[in-house]
Amino acid sequence: MKVGLLRAVGVATAVYGVAVAALPDLLARPSGLADARGRTGPATRTALRPLAWRDAVSGLAMTLAPEGPALRTAAYVRIAADFGDAVLLGATLPGRGRKLSAVAVSVGWGALSVAGLLADRRRWGSGVMRSVEVGPLRVRR
Structure with missing residues (x-):
């Protein structure tokens, strides 16, 4: 597990979630959910x-969860949300371009969390102290 990557995804997700909760237009406009003048209706904002x-809280969980099973669970929740967004937004947003963009963004964020879970710290290193494995040799820098 690459903790730093998971924490970075968590922070970015939490910040984005808080921003969209405060200003739903940040998501509504690029998703094609605003009217012709770029305004988002009250029902859409709601x-x-x-x-x-959900994004803010799941991102916060990834940011603050202790390393180990708690962080892994928080990442699984985030991955499920991102891939679920890809499926649902890809099926329901107006316009092919908006659907493709939403799927690409959602899958991209989900893939970052998957990469964070699958990365092997022993192979790729972590923080300031990194280790390199070459055949039977292991070198710490």
Whole structure:
């Protein structure tokens, strides 16, 4: 598990979630959920805020969870949310371009969390002290 990557995804997700909860237009406009003048209707704002809060809380969990099973679980929740967003937004957003963009962004963020879970700290290193394995040799820098 690459803790630093998971923490970075968590911070970015939490910040984005808080921003969208406060200003739903940040998600509504690029998703094609605003009207022709770029305004987001009250019902759309109401529907987007809980999703944004989900992102804020799941990102915060990834940021603060202790390393180990708690962080792994927080990452699984985040991955499920991102891949779920890809499926649901890809199926329901207006316009092919917006659907493709939403799928790409959602899968991209989910993939970062997957990479963080799958990365082997022994192979890739962690923090200031990194280790390198070459055949039977192991060198610490």
